[in-house]
Amino acid sequence: MKPRPAFADDLAAARAEAFALLARGVADRRHAFHTPTLASIGLDGAPRARTLVLRGFDAETRSLRLHSDARSAKIAELAREPRAALHLYDARAQIQLRLEGRASLHREDALAEAAWAASRPFSRMCYALAPAPGTPLAAPPPAPRDPDSGRAHFAVILFTFARMEWLWLDAAGHRRARFAWGEAGEEATWLAP
Numbered sequence: 001m002k003p004r005p006a007f008a009d010d011l012a013a014a015r016a017e018a019f020a021l022l023a024r025g026v027a028d029r030r031h032a033f034h035t036p037t038l039a040s041i042g043l044d045g046a047p048r049a050r051t052l053v054l055r056g057f058d059a060e061t062r063s064l065r066l067h068s069d070a071r072s073a074k075i076a077e078l079a080r081e082p083r084a085a086l087h088l089y090d091a092r093a094q095i096q097l098r099l100e101g102r103a104s105l106h107r108e109d110a111l112a113e114a115a116w117a118a119s120r121p122f123s124r125m126c127y128a129l130a131p132a133p134g135t136p137l138a139a140p141p142p143a144p145r146d147p148d149s150g151r152a153h154f155a156v157i158l159f160t161f162a163r164m165e166w167l168w169l170d171a172a173g174h175r176r177a178r179f180a181w182g183e184a185g186e187e188a189t190w191l192a193p
């Protein structure tokens with residue numbers, strides 16, 4: 001039998017593994033954590049979930065960077081209710097993360113400028129589309145020509161989590177743990193899976 005990893009019985013190792021996977025999700029386009037699901041609260045109060053590309057992770061501040069079109073529904077939802085959740089599942093590692101926190105929106109500041117400057121023409125093209133995302137159309141829209149015209153619609157979502165639930169599926173016994181960060185620093189506990 002394979003030796004069990006340290007995180008099977010060590011909360012700090014479980015947290016470290018989760019953070020390493022988040023960093024990997026940014027760096028590795030093929031990694032499952034590259035495309036997490038962002039959940040927000042719809043303007044009608046109902047939950048909304050969608051896939052986004054994970055663009056950045058800062059372990060120190062526990063913040064994840066995502067990009068979107070400022071005209072999209074999620075931006076209006078997060079502007080009204082910044083509380084949000086991010087879900088990630090790595091089928092190979094059999095690790096699920098459920099992150100809960102708040103989103104801040106950035107369109108004109110240094111964060112947005114740096115993210116736009118670093119994005120490729122192909123990505124920029126997504127924001128150059130007219131009309132706004134989600135607009136009903138009689139036929140698919142023509143491809144935009146000028147990627148730089150997308151800058152006006154580009155938004156960075158900075159999601160900072162204050163809670164993380166970690167679940168590892170293993171034949172020898174599943175593991176589930178919760179981490180929370182607040183005034184008192186970090187609190188961590190095992191949970192019944």
Ligand SMILES: Cc1cc2nc3c(=O)[nH]c(=O)nc-3n(C[C@H](O)[C@H](O)[C@H](O)COP(=O)(O)O)c2cc1C
Pocket residue numbers: 035048049050051052053054066067068069072073074075133134
């Ligand atoms: C693999 C994949 C990656 C995606 N990446 C993004 C992304 O980085 N940003 C984004 O706004 N939408 C992305 N989308 C599209 C969203 O899932 C969603 O359809 C769109 O943003 C509209 O969502 P909204 O109406 O809730 O705002 C992606 C979809 C898929 C399938």
